[in-house]
Amino acid sequence: MKFRASNKLPLFPHHRMALHHLQNQRRFLTSFFAKKVHQAAQARASFNGGGRADSNGGSYLVPGATVATILMLGALHARRLYEDKKVEEARERGVEFEFQPDVKASFLRFLPLRTISRFWGHLTSVEVPVWLRPYLCRAWARAFHSNLEEVALPLEEYASLQEFFVRSLKEGSRPIDPDPKCLISPVDGIVLRFGELKSTGAMIEQVKGFSYSVASLLGANSILPMMAERTHKEDDLIDNPPIEQGKKSWWRVSLASPRVRDPVPGCPVKGLFYCVIYLKPGDYHRIHSPADWKILGRRHFSGRLFPLNERATRTIRNLYVENERVVLEGLWQQGFMGMAAIGATNIGSIELYIEPELRTNCPKKKLLQSEPPEERFYEPEGVEITVKRGDEVAAFNMGSTVVLVFQAPTSESSAKDESSGFSFCVKKGERVRVGSALGRWHETNSEV
Numbered sequence: 001m002k003f004r005a006s007n008k009l010p011l012f013p014h015h016r017m018a019l020h021h022l023q024n025q026r027r028f029l030t031s032f033f034a035k036k037v038h039q040a041a042q043a044r045a046s047f048n049g050g051g052r053a054d055s056n057g058g059s060y061l062v063p064g065a066t067v068a069t070i071l072m073l074g075a076l077h078a079r080r081l082y083e084d085k086k087v088e089e090a091r092e093r094g095v096e097f098e099f100q101p102d103v104k105a106s107f108l109r110f111l112p113l114r115t116i117s118r119f120w121g122h123l124t125s126v127e128v129p130v131w132l133r134p135y136l137c138r139a140w141a142r143a144f145h146s147n148l149e150e151v152a153l154p155l156e157e158y159a160s161l162q163e164f165f166v167r168s169l170k171e172g173s174r175p176i177d178p179d180p181k182c183l184i185s186p187v188d189g190i191v192l193r194f195g196e197l198k199s200t201g202a203m204i205e206q207v208k209g210f211s212y213s214v215a216s217l218l219g220a221n222s223i224l225p226m227m228a229e230r231t232h233k234e235d236d237l238i239d240n241p242p243i244e245q246g247k248k249s250w251w252r253v254s255l256a257s258p259r260v261r262d263p264v265p266g267c268p269v270k271g272l273f274y275c276v277i278y279l280k281p282g283d284y285h286r287i288h289s290p291a292d293w294k295i296l297g298r299r300h301f302s303g304r305l306f307p308l309n310e311r312a313t314r315t316i317r318n319l320y321v322e323n324e325r326v327v328l329e330g331l332w333q334q335g336f337m338g339m340a341a342i343g344a345t346n347i348g349s350i351e352l353y354i355e356p357e358l359r360t361n362c363p364k365k366k367l368l369q370s371e372p373p374e375e376r377f378y379e380p381e382g383v384e385i386t387v388k389r390g391d392e393v394a395a396f397n398m399g400s401t402v403v404l405v406f407q408a409p410t411s412e413s414s415a416k417d418e419s420s421g422f423s424f425c426v427k428k429g430e431r432v433r434v435g436s437a438l439g440r441w442h443e444t445n446s447e448v
Helices: 013-047 064-092 103-110 113-124 130-144 161-165 214-218 232-239 250-254
Strands: 182-184 189-196 203-207 210-213 272-278 286-288 293-301 325-332 335-342 350-352 374-377 385-387 392-396 401-407 421-424 437-442
Touching: 113 161, 130 161, 189 401, 203 214, 210 214, 214 325, 214 335, 214 401, 272 421, 272 437, 325 350, 325 392, 335 392
Parallel strands: none
Antiparallel strands: 182 437, 189 272, 203 210, 272 401, 286 392, 293 325, 293 374, 293 385, 325 335, 335 401, 350 392, 421 437
């Protein structure tokens, strides 16, 4: 016997009703979630001012640039951990790396580092969805040890990593040393080198075994106070330092970077000091005024963009002199004051608050490194730029290096007298913050 199912009457009526009810629930959930996504997109558009969301009000998709940025952060973090571990182990053993150029550093000249840096700048300026911003900022802070408790704004308000790089801090996060007879640190960073310029040519030690001249760093038209007095024999010693015969090689001679001649032949005047401070990627990136001073001019060198890490400083000649940099020069109560903000790979963009129209890391127009820099003198234009201690002057769009060159009082006595003259109160390798004292001086009473 065969049974036939009727087309009009269901064999299992309760099953057909359940299926119909399930389809109604599915339609309701689909429309509900579609409405929620649409409302979330409209909320993001209103939060961003209406100009950053999709023009149709649709959902904000995560761009591929954001994924690439996250991958870049992971690579940078792994590399930083490896290099920091090697440096710390060497310092614990009391080992100081000496200058020793290699082939790998020389081939950096053939890489389009300026183009790479501009690409990184565009990548970090890509707007990130609001919901992803806190995670990205926290990932960066965790990778590079940034202190999020000091951040002035909520993390959701930093639309890109670039905005987070140049973030401002909460009021009172960087107190200024109240002592009027001290020079404060203009940045957060690590003190690499400091001291008084005494040798012929006013040489700053880049790393043990190699130095560069202050005049080459600041430029030929610098108002750096020098005494024009130097012999040909001393010239040869500076440009051709003695090297052990066993350490010479064909690679070092053929691939060495070109020498940068000292444009101001002379000896430094008495009381000329310097301090080199390195900023890590996770540091606070704004540059403040180290003292009350009057800025007379600006000089922009559109040079190379070599990295400024530990390996680069001991393998690349004239690293600070060849890299792109912005130099500010002027006068303070003790005489000359110069501050050089030096760019590096991925950090060619330097913002100057006192001259917002200045653009750095542009497509290179100069073919030769010997061409003069772009200069602007504020004093002849009738624009008097006076800044006070702690005022914001400039900013890096990541981390880099600042070199201070300044005059300060010195002791008049032949013997070392700590009660008079300028003396540094920091140590090599010490971390400093904006507003903390780099050095102090005590004026002697000349009336006695």
